[in-house]
Amino acid sequence: MKPGTFAAFVAPSVVLMILFIAGPLVSVLVQSFYVTRQVFETTTVENCTPGFLAPVCTTEARSRPKQKPGGGVETETVFVGFEAYRLLLQPDAVAAAFAPGGGGFERLLTIDFYKALRFTLTFTLITLPLVIGLGLAIALAVDAAAKRLRGVLIFASLLPFIITPVIGALAIRWLFIGDGILTAALEAILQRDIALFAEGWTIEILMLFYRVWHVAPFAFVVFYAALQTVDQDTLESAIIDGASRTERLRYVVIPHLMPLIVFVALIHLMDSYRVFEEVIGFSSQAHRISLQWLTFSFLMPDETGNRSISRASASSMLTMVGIIILLIPLLMRTWRDHRRKR
Amino acid sequence: MADTRTLAPPLALKLTIAAFLTVWVVVALFPLLWITVMSFRAPVDALAANPWTVLIGPATRRLSGGISPLALIIWLAVPVLAYRVAVRHGALAAGLMTPRWLGWIAATLIYSVLLAAMVWLAVPAFVRILEGVAGAIPGVSVLAEPWIGLTLDHYRAVWIQHEFYQNFFNSMIVTFGVVLISLTVGTLAGYGLARSGSNLAFWLLVIALVFRALPHSVLVTGYVPAFLGSRELLEPLWQAPVIGWFLSLFSPNAPSLYGQPLAIIIVLVSINQPFTIWMMRSFFQNIPSELDEAARVDGCSHFGAFVRVIMPVMWPGVITTGLFSFLLAYNDYLVTALLLDAQSQTMVPAISSFLNRDTRASDQIEAIAAAVSITAPLFLLVMVFQKQIVSGLTQGAVKG
Known part of the structure; x- marks a missing residue:
């Protein structure tokens, strides 16, 4: 294909990606060094209260938002360097936390950014083996099930995957919240009062459960499709060699699935690093927040209607650094494959 | 197969597999089925601790009748x-x-x-x-x-009283816009990328992969100020000599993009683009290039070959990719919650307004009814397109 034709085919897509992905990225980077704020001016106000003989007057200096000539509040955008990052990372507080008697990690995790980072990372790492394990187990089980049942099983498994994430999280929350049906069942079994939404760690377990429930079907479908292409000759020779069921799984099936396990793991790392909907669905912001939610909360207007764009930009940039670190191994592998092919 | 008996699992294993699959299917379906049942019950029944009460709904039957x-x-x-x-x-x-x-x-x-x-x-x-x-x-x-209680009150409240149909229409506009545009653009790019072995094509794909991994909040942070100030940003275009005249045919002044479902379409299409081109590329790679080469030998241009030879055989791939575009647009919360206002909200972010309105017992059940309403189209989608969804999931994987 000639370069010109190639360009014609990809142009619309490339233009969209430059305008709406690369463009915003650059603007976020720039925004993170600037802050837009209201201009305040100091005025002296004289307040007089009626008094005997002469009114009692006090003068005080007040600062108030400067009004624009045409109405509205005047704003200015100033370069602040790494101020937004500093506000987010709070190096002073970190230093104080690790100073003797500062409280160490416990103190550190009260700062929003580290709280979000901690949750995002543990969330990603804990769900990863669970998703792969459960996905593989379902795939092997469905593969062993009767042919007539497989369609129904796949249909039932696809539902948790296809459902709107916020709605899926809500569905699970409604089963547990207050005296929800499953909380009541747990209380009956354990013979004690349970309030799952009062503490951070119980909510976190529910969030982990939701994510595994939501993503395991994806792993299942990928593994199941690959199971159909396992080399039957190798399996047969393994049987002739007297390999037991577990040995066949260990030495024939798993190696065959290995590239796909890596693939699912990578996709899962990327996706669960973006954890966000769980925080909304379980309303966990008082206890557990994620990096994406942190940015989201800066972007939502606060009580006065202001959005802290500058801080949102800084936290976006830091989130991005994380995803790039996650991606480096994948990119290096792709590059090696590409070079080998040429 | 040489010896099917050694391949057939022993009874104990069979039972374990059956038990495991049963548990999984119950776990997979229970949350969705249960909230569906809840949405048809009066609050007293729906929030009862006894599962039997929720299933049968005695209070619901007293209040608004039942069904046999x-x-x-x-x-x-x-x-x-x-x-x-x-x-x-x-x-x-x-x-x-x-x-x-x-x-x-x-x-x-x-x-x-x-x-x-x-x-x-x-x-x-x-x-x-x-x-x-x-x-x-x-x-x-x-x-x-008629001893099973059943009420449609919550659905009525959601769809008629709280005008959920407006959110539904907004969702439909956004979703169909996204599917249509991202397929058109993505198919062309995917074909180009599949048929070009150049270094440029490789780097484009790598960059798209990085873009795919970006958290959406990063991009939205870039959009929010631009959307809020879009009137001032776009004003010069409307003042420009020729373009300005053309644009003023559509609206007399520069529009504000904030709260416009149509603007959301372009945003979601772009966010979706990296994924779309990867997927379409892997579908086109499965179509042998001899096919369009033959057409080119017969005197077709590249684009002519694409229209005459490739288009008739690409529909399975297009349908699958379209399904995933649909899901992305339909399920989105982050982008739509930040860039749309209350009047133009799509269904998914609109549900938070039901959650926040938590004063009466029926408010919670109304939120559940709204959630079930959002899930119903997805349920139909899986029913009709199960094969395509499965093939889409595996397609991306095999070529990944």
């Missing part, structure tokens, strides 16, 4: 049967007319009318007759008595 098990079974069977009939005989009915697409339209119309008549007239009558017959037989009569 027989009728319930029939009403649940109707959509399944309707779907079966459509799948089995649809193609045949459509084939009765030429051209075929006209046949499809006619068949769909006639089928809808028939179905509506069935649902409004025939099925209720059938249910009543059956209930009458079953009620007369001792032993079976328990099936004909």
